Amino acid sequence: MAGRLLLVGRLLLRDLRRRPLETVLLLLAIAAATGTLTMALALDDVAARPYERTRAATAGPDLAVTPHSTGTDALAELAPLTTADGVTGHSGPYPIAYLTMTAAGKKVHTVVEGRDGAPALLDRPAVTSGTWTRPGGVVVERAFADALGVRTGDTVSIEGHDLKVLGTAVTAARAAYPYAQWHYPGSVLVERGGLVWVDPADIAALSGGRPLSYTLNLRLADRNASAGHGSRDVYSSWQEIAEANAGLYRAAQTVLVIGGWLLTGLALAGVAGIVAGRVVARRRRVGLLKAVGAGPAMVAAVHVAEYLAIGLAAAGIGLAAGWFAAPVLISPGAGLIGSVGGSPPALRTVVAAVALALAIAVIATVGPVLRAATTSTVHALADSPSPPRRRGGRIRLSRRLPTAVLLGLRINARRPRRARLVTLNAFVTVTALVGILTVRAQRESFDLGYTEMANPRVERGQQALLVLTVAVCALALVNTVVHTWSAVLDARRPLAVARTLGATPGQAAASVAVAQLLPALLGVAAGLPGGVVLVVLAGTGRIDFPPASWLLATMLAALLVIGAMAAVPALAAARRPVADALRSTPA
Structure with missing residues (x-):
């Protein structure tokens, strides 16, 4: 057995050295498919990390509650929640108004939240440029600001009131633009919009006398208990907010998953073409192996070992390329903090990439290899083409x-x-x-x-x-x-x-x-x-x-x-x- 393994290893190395161009083409074909699939799987693995990092940096709540009611009814509805079973901390309630903002010539739905400079136990938005709120100014959620094209020092108008943009910030208590959950007071129909913060002294004037809503941030003893807690339009758990942010990557993930399978088809076509030519070129060697006593299994092992080795190498190349390219492709966006790289790929990603590479190598080679293994010794030594x-x-x-x-x-x-x-x-x-x-x-x-x-x-x-x-x-x-x-x-x-x-x-x-x-x-x-x-x-x-x-x-x-x-x-x-x-x- 050791002698046969040594022979297979020597023939493998010899073939790789003699045909380097074909080996490179095989590596590229298989690595392209595995790399694309790796990027698609990486979306699930890394898209949530910027939100987790943002949540830790801003003391994000486990549950954000915004009732449909307004004014004193909303405050009365929120009051019992601060002492409910399983609640270990809270911040707010903070006044909320669903208004219209005009910026850079664009008129858009805007969730306006009243916040002062007092430190909060939960939801402390991280200022990314400029300063925090003060009377007469507004802080814009960073992804919203980027979409509008506004910067610190610009002037925006909320319901006809001009405000200076004091800065930009990010939060984990509400989904980033465009999923800030804007809606008409009392309505359950949520629309797309962006988030801004103003001084509480300004929000009443901005709302024009319309009743305000409120939002309350809660910390729970069991952070996972918030999932599915109540109506989605009233209760926003951290899992739901993370899912809304991750939705920004769904289109890219669909493209890459489908593209990975398309590239798999192309890789199969390319690898099969190269393998067929290589097997035909080695027909005389097959005859020599059989002449010295090698059986069909040994002949097949000599061929398959080479392509499995190439497949494993291509899996490593594709896995590395796809994983390191993923942070560039799926940058966390302006609404979150931090990068998506810096950690090894998940085990399922590694297994999927290796399995795909080996599957391409095996499926593309099984036909030519079986034909070579079952070729008669005389026909193989003659090295004559099939009629x-x-x-x-x-x-x-x-x-x-x-x-x-x-x-x-x-x-x-x-x-x-x-x-x-x-x-x-x-x-x-x-x-x-x-x-x-x-x-x-x-x-x-x-x-x-x-x-x-x-x-x-x-x-x-x-x-x-x-x-x-x-x-x-x-x-x-x-x-x-x-x-x-x-x-x-x-x-x-x-x-x-x-x-x-x-x-x-x-x-x-x-x-x-x-x-x-x-x-x-x-x-x-x-x-x-x-x-x-x-x-x-x-x-x-x-x-x-x-x-x-x-x-x-x-x-x-x-x-x-x-x-x-x-x-x-x-x-x-x-x-x-x-x-x-x-x-x-x-x-």
Whole structure:
């Protein structure tokens, strides 16, 4: 057993050294899929940490209570809660008014909370710029200020009263913009809005005599007991506030999860193409192993060990890249404190990344490896290509086709599995691009009372889309290069024979492009509805589809890129003398 393991290890290292470019391509293909999946899983692991850090820095409450009633009725409703069972501390009640603020030419719903400079047991907003409240001034929640584009020293108007922006701050007692839970007094319907703080002496004048509501912050003996406590519109537990803040990352997470599976399909297509070529190139070594007594299991172990090692290395690369890229992609935002990095990924993230990488390696290699393991010793030592399967109907049809199309069809007939990989590559690529275009066509703003404001989810979603677009395009190009070069190398001798029978170098080169475009055309045609279905299944509510011209241009661009990338190496190969091609060893 030790001798066999040593042999497998030596052959593994030798193969990795002899084919470094293919090894790098395999690593990149698998790492792209695992890295994207890691970023998607990292959203759950790290998105909550900035809120926890903010909650600790600002003494965030376990429960924030805001009754529907106003005035003395609201105070009477809140009074018993301060001495209720399980309550160990409180701050407030603080006056609340649901008003309209005008800033930078925008008129928006605004929750106005009256706070003075006295230290509070719970909910001590952290000032991030400027100073805290004083009469005649306003402090704006930082995410709200960023969305409006206001800074310390600017002037805003609340219900016609001009106030100077004294500073910005963050809190854990209420969700960040745009989820500050603005509503009309007495209504249970919550609308989007932002939060500001003013001096308690100013809030009565700002409200114009309208009855005020109040908010009370509670600390509970069992902090987890607050979950699901009462109506969501009245009781806001820290878990609900954290979930509202985490909602800013949901779009990005959906994009990355779906993108991870799309990249998995591309990785399978690319890895399978590379592995098939590597296994064919080692056919003679398979014969030598069998000649000295190795059985099918040993031959399979020699091949599988290499790809499992590459898969594990790619899992490590993808895991590291995805985890370190996640803080850049999902920056906590202006409404929270701190960064999201600095700790190792969760165990489930590591397990998922390793399992995905190994699954790609195994699924892509099992077919070629089994064929190699079951090849006869004589056939493997002869290192002769498998004879093409001839079908009378196809031959009769091909005789009536142009020369380039005829040769292209016969190239695919010799390697039908490679043609299917080209179809899969084109299908996944166009599906991803159509999905990306459809997502970008969605509305990027929402109504904040009187003004269309930017949706903060869009920023993170667009960042995720950018990552996915780059990864999909890069991996699709790598796959196209791999499939094209495999087709060129495999077709050298058949095309040389065709040239001796009268085919021109141009026809020979065009045949390779045709061999790539025909299966790619099927994938591109299926990718258009595939992308639409993908967005429909992943989306919620109304979906705005991109113009038909965008979709048509995407399909044509995909076909043009595939054709161009196939034509370049085919033209280079066609310039080679026929005699040299016939003397060369088959790939």
